Amino acid sequence: xxxxxxxxxxxxxxxxxxxxxxxxxxxxxxxxxxxxxxxxxxxxxxxxxxxxxxxxxxxxxxxxxxxxxxxxxxxxxxxxxxxxxxxxxxxxxxxxxxxxxxxxxxxxxxxxxxxxxxxxxxxxxxxxxxxxxxxxxxxxxxxxxxxxxxxxxxxxxxxxxxxxxxxxxxxxxxxxxxxxxxxxxxxxxxxxxxxxxxxxxxxxxxxxxxxxxxxxxxxxxxxxxxxxxxxxxxxxxxxxxxxxxxxxxxxxxxxxxxxxxxxxxxxxxxxxxxxxxxxxxxxxxxxxxxxxxxxxxxxxxxxxxxxxxxxxxxxxxxxxxxxxxxxxxxxxxxxxxxxxxxxxxxxxxxxxxxxxxxxxxxxxxxxxxxxxxxxxxxxxxxxxxxxxxxxxxxxxxxxxxxxxxxxxxxxxxxxxxxxxxxxxxxxxxxxxxxxxxxxxx
Ligand SMILES: Cc1ncc(COP(=O)(O)O)c(C=O)c1O
Numbered sequence: 254x255x256x257x258x259x260x261x262x263x264x265x266x267x268x269x270x271x272x273x274x275x276x277x278x279x280x281x282x283x284x285x286x287x288x289x290x291x292x293x294x295x296x297x298x299x300x301x302x303x304x305x306x307x308x309x310x311x312x313x314x315x316x317x318x319x320x321x322x323x324x325x326x327x328x329x330x331x332x333x334x335x336x337x338x339x340x341x342x343x344x345x346x347x348x349x350x351x352x353x354x355x356x357x358x359x360x361x362x363x364x365x366x367x368x369x370x371x372x373x374x375x376x377x378x379x380x381x382x383x384x385x386x387x388x389x390x391x392x393x394x395x396x397x398x399x400x401x402x403x404x405x406x407x408x409x410x411x412x413x414x415x416x417x418x419x420x421x422x423x424x425x426x427x428x429x430x431x432x433x434x435x436x437x438x439x440x441x442x443x444x445x446x447x448x449x450x451x452x453x454x455x456x457x458x459x460x461x462x463x464x465x466x467x468x469x470x471x472x473x474x475x476x477x478x479x480x481x482x483x484x485x486x487x488x489x490x491x492x493x494x495x496x497x498x499x500x501x502x503x504x505x506x507x508x509x510x511x512x513x514x515x516x517x518x519x520x521x522x523x524x525x526x527x528x529x530x531x532x533x534x535x536x537x538x539x540x541x542x543x544x545x546x547x548x549x550x551x552x553x554x555x556x557x558x559x560x561x562x563x564x565x566x567x568x569x570x571x572x573x574x575x576x577x578x579x580x581x582x583x584x585x586x587x588x589x590x591x592x593x594x595x596x597x598x599x600x601x602x603x604x605x606x607x608x609x610x611x612x613x614x615x616x617x618x619x620x621x622x623x624x625x626x627x628x629x630x631x632x633x634x635x636x637x638x639x640x641x642x643x644x645x646x647x648x649x650x651x652x653x654x655x656x657x658x659x660x661x662x663x664x665x666x667x668x669x670x671x672x673x674x675x676x677x678x679x680x681x682x683x684x685x686x687x688x689x690x691x692x693x694x
Pocket of ligand 1: 322376377378379380382405406407408474478479507508509510533534542543
């Protein structure tokens with residue numbers, strides 16, 4: 254079935270969403286407030302979520318393998334999280350000062366990630382990476398930052414560089430040029446962002462040898478979550494650790510998504526201790542959140558005691574008690590057994606998809622770790638952003654839309670996330686739905 258036919262089927266089932274979208278475009282550009290979630294001709298409107306299930310404005314039920322872009326690790330409306338939110342909300346939603354809830358969530362996070370000796374909360378992952386980058390610059394006195402080609406770290410200027418560049422504009426694979434990901438990024442930003450190729454130690458060594466003394470921070474998503482879930486090659490993260498330490502570069506692990514892959518995040522799974530870590534999504538239990546933290550001597554720049562902080566951090570809703578309580582209830586439910594269950598679900602789903610692709614001789618593969626997976630429509634070995642970048646951008650969209658029509662939601666580009674509320678049958682339902690989509694395409 255062509256993309257057009259899938260879209261026609263979609264529009265025939267989503268009349269109420271279409272009507273809502275028409276009202277929305279009158280008051281918001283494109284009808285919404287989140288570019289990532291938009292797809293043509295209009296996204297369906299959500300009415301309700303429970304466990305692994307969602308219902309749209311037309312009453313159609315689907316299985317959710319998006320989980321608000323990996324945030325909802327327990328699933329929708331988990332009883333403990335809802336109870337925690339209700340209990341706290343009754344006593345006031347936010348205050349011009351701290352509450353005990355903030356300490357308890359900070360403790361729960363630092364217990365899981367010993368590298369976070371000290372941390373602060375924000376309202377989003379974007380604010381977390383923005384603060385971490387500023388902090389590294391303040392601590393080192395250096396002007397530049399380094400990031401990997403294809404990595405997404407939120408939507409502030411410093412990291413909206415080379416997120417999904419056209420390789421023609423980005424030049425040599427071993428020495429990628431910084432490319433603005435958005436209109437409105439000033440040229441000064443591009444001069445201060447050094448772009449590295451993922452998993453290419455030799456090329457990274459050359460770039461760092463040339464620019465290293467100017468680089469304050471290297472920000473790394475340990476599994477390149479937004480560019481195909483490309484795991485680090487053996488030894489790559491430990492090498493980055495050594496190399497940054499040797500050059501006085503602050504190593505930031507952006508674990509906004511990868512915190513999902515183990516009780517102590519990707520840093521536990523891969524055994525590497527960064528200087529700073531950024532978090533978001535699952536630590537807020539479904540409410541807006543972010544956090545950044547790490548070495549006590551670096552975080553001390555935010556300490557307002559004795560003469561004032563060298564970096565001022567505002568945020569009217571930072572660490573509000575409702576988010577803190579939702580986050581703590583979520584982390585309490587994420588026991589080591591819960592991670593083992595998420596891993597097993599991930600293996601079941603990835604195994605089913607791989608067998609399907611082999612049986613149907615379809616050119617494709619599935620990558621991922623733990624509860625995260627990504628569908629790729631190539632058999633090329635996946636090592637970095639460029640190898641994972643689809644040569645034909647329509648296939649992922651056609652599969653996405655086909656799955657929506659089959660009662661499954663994932664992300665448009667192929668990233669999927671499994672919630673703890675997902676059953677074995679739900680994982681099999683995903684594979685069976687994909688089989689029908691593949692068969693008709
Ligand atoms: C790795 C990573 N860093 C940062 C962010 C930004 O987080 P937020 O959307 O909460 O601003 C995201 C969001 O998807 C992310 O995946």
